[in-house]
Amino acid sequence: MSKKVLVFGFLFSFIFTATSLQAAPAIAKSPDDISVLRHTGQAFADISEKASPAVVFVSTKKKVQFPQSYYQDPFGMFDDEFFERFFGRPFPRRQQPQQRQQPQQQKPRERDYGQGSGFIISDDGYILTNNHVVAGADRVLVKLSGSEQQIEAKVVGTDQDTDIAVIKIEKKNLPVLKLGDSDKLRVGEWVIAIGNPFGLSHTVTAGIVSAKGRGLGLNKFEDFIQTDAAINRGNSGGPLLNIDGEVVGINSAILGAQGYIGIGFAIPINMAKQIYDQLIKKGKVTRGFIGITGENLSAETAKMLDANGVEGILVNQVIKESPAEKAGLKHGDIILKLNGQTADDWTQFRNKVAAMAPGDKIELTILREGKQMTVNIELADRESGEKLAGNANVQEKLGITVEDIEDESAVRITQVEQGSLADDAGLAEGMVIREVNRRPVKNTEQFWRLVGESADGVLLYVEYQGYARYITVPFE
DSSP states (O other): OOHHHHHHHHHHHHHHHHHHHHHSOOOSOOHHHHHHHHHHHHHHHHHHHHHGGGEEEEEEEEEEOOBSOOOOOTTTTSOHHHHHHHHSSOOOOOOOOSOOOOOOBOOOEEEEEEEEEEEEOSTTSEEEEOHHHHTTOSEEEEEOTTOOOEEEEEEEEEETTTTEEEEEOSOSSOOOOOBOOGGGOOTTOEEEEEEOGGGOSSEEEEEEEEEEEEOOSSSSSOOEEEEOSOOOTTOTTOEEEETTSOEEEEEEEESSTTSOSSOEEEEEHHHHHHHHHHHHHHSSOOOEEOOEEEEEOOHHHHHHTTOTTOOSEEEEEEOTTSHHHHHTOOTTOEEEEETTEEOOOHHHHHHHHHHSOTTOEEEEEEEETTEEEEEEEEOEEHHHHHHHHGGGGHHHHHTEEEEEOTTSSSEEEEEEOTTSHHHHHTOOTTOEEEEETTEEOOSHHHHHHHHHTOSSEEEEEEEETTEEEEEEEEOO
8 A cells, every 4th residue: 555545544533523523513512501500419429418318218027936956857759759760769757756845936036127218307206207117117117327236116196098107305405407399299300319238228310200190009198299209129118309408208119129120119208297196196096087989070971960061079989877878969960169179180089188186177179960060968987987998999909990871871981990809800991881790880978888888809790892791800
């Protein structure tokens, strides 16, 4: 190869590289961009520095009994049949003593039971965490930031229905976290999670609010904040903070058995505040009870009810002798407002009613046969109300919603909850149910009454896409 060719190749490469660099977008950020990034990073660092001292490591212990001694044949898995098949003779066992002393039980011994996170909300030692972090434990221990000392904590109260627990340590002048307002949280807003994933103390992760108002079917009352901030096992009970360093949620659940996949969930702090107040005052939670089952009003159902374009909550069932029945509420009514505020989400409606106290009075604005009216209801206690209802809450157990069919004695399934008993049994949206336990069904009210009378399960006679068959749904 001549020198001229080499020189030409070198010049061509140089010119091509220079041109490419000139045409390529600048990698370096402008001073303003760098300043924004630096301030964002400093904000996260400041929040972490201020909040971490109030985040605690929670571990639990449980007492178990171990036998003092026991005899186990190490060859017990190899029976005579096995040896005869492969060796042509029974296993040559040594003759054991005719009498052996039975194993004696020692006193119960403690073992590690679980671990999670929590955060201090009062300088005299009250701590918020998850119910599932402390449930079933005999002892709860707390480790403060920067300390290896374990402090025994008292369980003040727990609420399984929301997965919230309050524990307390006997210590004064503790750092605390300020509680924010989760109702003001916006999708897309920055949030920071602090906790102890896999026992790694005081781990800080950041992300955004991915969604609000999520329901997972884990708890009876849910309104989860979804976030992509990394949450793993051990983060449960730790705080989810906004950019101002205020607690807006309690990290509680993840989607995915293997760990973080970008979808985590936190209990809104506004829900936790209500539970906390009741637990420290009474040690338990009481909830308001109205006595209805309902669902979000779909556009199709609204049209059939001559309420085209209306958004609200459809009353499916009114429980006998409940506050709702006494106030005159009827199935087929459409709830438009609760105490003057729009009501178009059944889950939110249930949560708001449950957050009120027995004896509180609520005002419902409803639509009945095209006419708008007001109904005033005094709430009962949910615990006694559920006993009154018996199996009336079977709608939640069954996992379906149904609607009346115009000019026809039957009900149509409008929704099937994924993973519910109905879903497992093969029920699907659009199926028409004509019988419950071989008894004809006229409307939704009768359907839920018949289902509620069933203790072990229901036999449904359904029609779907031109075929009819029986489907059994066991209550397990």
